């Protein structure tokens with residue numbers, strides 16, 4: 001041991017006390033080694049500590065995650081429980097408020113027809129109980145259990161509204177006479193109503209287009225809407241009575257309201273026969289529903305001013321089944337037959353539908369027109385598309401005559417098969 005180490009040990013001894021137990025049996029020279037091993041131990045413990053702290057925080061975060069999961073599952077259980085409860089409760093009957101006698105006595109019509117005088121749950125906001133409101137009725141007492149919030153959705157879904165239509169007369173092949181009739185009966189009264197006033201005649205209120213499917217009835221109505229810059233509102237009769245059961249008459253009211261709001265407007269009712277077919281007696285609830293829809297349509301038509309800027313065009317493939325009430329003066333008082341295209345019109349229709357296609361120089365439209373005897377405008381449109389598809393399939397630069405001839409075969413075969421198919425039953429038909 002050197003002199004300097006000795007004096008260091010001695011000064012430490014004097015600092016810590018000469019006979020402290022820590023230093024019993026330890027030679028002064030060994031003190032440095034002991035300190036080092038203690039420091040090692042401390043380091044070990046420190047790293048163990050930080051490892052445990054890390055583990056602890058990991059476990060904490062796992063705990064938090066599990067707690068969140070627990071809350072989530074509890075919420076899900078509550079949701080499923082309430083869903084289960086809902087499933088177990090007896091169904092409510094849907095009805096419509098007809099009249100409010102006193103605030104707690106209401107006349108409602110259930111969706112299957114009969115009317116009832118019923119009570120109202122005290123928790124229902126009386127202000128919502130207006131005629132026409134949809135309500136849910138208790139199955140046993142028929143008391144009003146809740147008012148179903150009215151949505152605009154059925155109205156929106158039931159009609160197509162076009163603020164501007166992009167079809168013009170030059171996109172219609174043939175049908176020159178029909179276009180002229182529509183110009184007089186629909187276009188002129190919308191554009192220049194004063195002309196009718198000066199002469200002292202009333203313009204026709206409604207125009208009925210009748211003819212086989214695909215002959216261009218919708219196309220004609222759209223072209224008139226385009227010329228008059230009117231809003232075009234299209235509704236399909238069969239949808240009104242089949243898809244929106246119980247709402248048909250309300251929808252008719254909604255359609256006329258929309259037409260007034262968006263005037264000038266043209267209401268186009270496709271498949272008019274679905275709501276206006278003559279019937280001998282109303283036997284079923286569905287028949288009565290159709291009748292109510294028709295009544296509402298007649299009431300709306302009778303109620304609006306002919307010189308106001310709303311026109312009605314309807315279309316049907318079955319004019320023979322229509323209720324004569326719909327054809328009375330002041331209703332659909334102008335009938336326009338839309339025939340199948342003749343040979344010249346067929347050539348024109350084909351040319352119209354090929355306008356944007358790249359064609360080879362050998363296309364003989366006259367020959368194609370002759371080869372498409374008995375085909376409608378819709379069939380001719382399909383031929384143009386099919387011819388284009390044949391050219392695409394063969395990776396050609398342009399559509400050639402042979403593609404058109406193949407397309408004629410294909411479309412006429414499809415049309416023949418369709419004619420042979422059994423008549424499809426309406427969606428609502430049920431077999432017992």
Ligand SMILES: Nc1ncnc2c1ncn2[C@@H]1O[C@H](COP(=O)(O)OP(=O)(O)OP(=O)(O)O)[C@@H](O)[C@H]1O
Nearest residue numbers: 171172173213214215216217218219349377378381
């Ligand atoms: N005269 C025509 N000129 C040009 N295209 C026509 C003509 N007729 C029919 N088409 C084509 O056929 C398609 C269907 O025609 P549209 O919907 O007008 O027939 P529709 O008579 O209303 O048929 P439906 O009675 O089945 O409703 C049109 O989109 C158009 O492409």
